[in-house]
Amino acid sequence: MGVQKQSVSFTDTAYRYAKEFVEAGEYSNVSAAVSGELAKADRDRERSVLEAELERRLSLPLDQWEPLGDVAEVTAGSRAHLEAMTKQH
Template identity: 60%
Template sequence: MGVHKQSVSFTDAAFAYAKELVDRGDYPNMSAAVSGELARARQLREQEQALLQAELQRRLALPLDQWEPVGSVEALTSGAFARIDDLELRARHGA
């Protein structure tokens, strides 16, 4: 396993959390804390992805008569488009 030196910046909260992990003995130093927590985050994302894929496969395996109708494409996407519009409006007004 190679080691790459990199200078990074942290928010106060992120730095305090990493320091807390070192102070309580979960990791020997800040570098190990950051690397360890990144490894944990990666593992969690991979597990979430595997669960999502398994659920999609389960649903795709259902017979067609067990599928739920979704209605029109507009009804399916209207909530997402409304959220995007709201975010754009907030960004324009600096909220």
């Protein structure tokens, strides 16, 4: 991940908000707080889009659902992964 050094200006309110994260120990400095919170906002936006799409698909009538095939085939990879994890412990 690259780092771009920039000089930015904040309103007093925005700066206090970022500084509160630092004072609470959530980030080491204001720059990390801003970067971290921007990344969090991006993840939250992506999660909202995914949730909206899931809601849209779940609201479809059953006759519009696409068959997935055999359940054992759909979950085979996950089951193998869990089994491998169990053997490691």
